Amino acid sequence: QVHLVESGGGLVQAGRSLRLSCAASGIIFSNNAMGWYRQAPGKQRELVAGISSGGSTNYADSVKGRFTISRDNAKNTVYLQMNSLKPEDTAVYYCYADLNRRERSWGQGSQVTVSS
Helix, strand or coil, X not given: CCEEEEECCEEEECCCCEEEEEEEECCCHHHCCEEEEEECCCCCCEEEEEECCCCCXXXXXXXXXXXXXXXXXXXXXXXXXXXXXXXXXXXXXXXXXXXXXXXXXXXXXXXXXXXX
């Protein structure tokens, strides 16, 4: 059974940084594309960043240049470094793992709140 456990969220002032972590178990981590979505109140869930098994990355336009996704296959962990945070980054952040072309597993979510 796949488990994804996020950590690192919290309350931070605008302009500051946070790093989210997502620890995975139950999968051969290095084989899986991973990433982060977020969902703000009253809005649809949106892709923030993704990283392939080979390390290729993609980002939402709204976070390019501020957020960095990375993975440590030895630790079965994917990270999201978030710099220059803005109030509009406030959301619940969800980690995901693509198990195959049709299945995606999700974490429980981590709240990030950015105050102005």
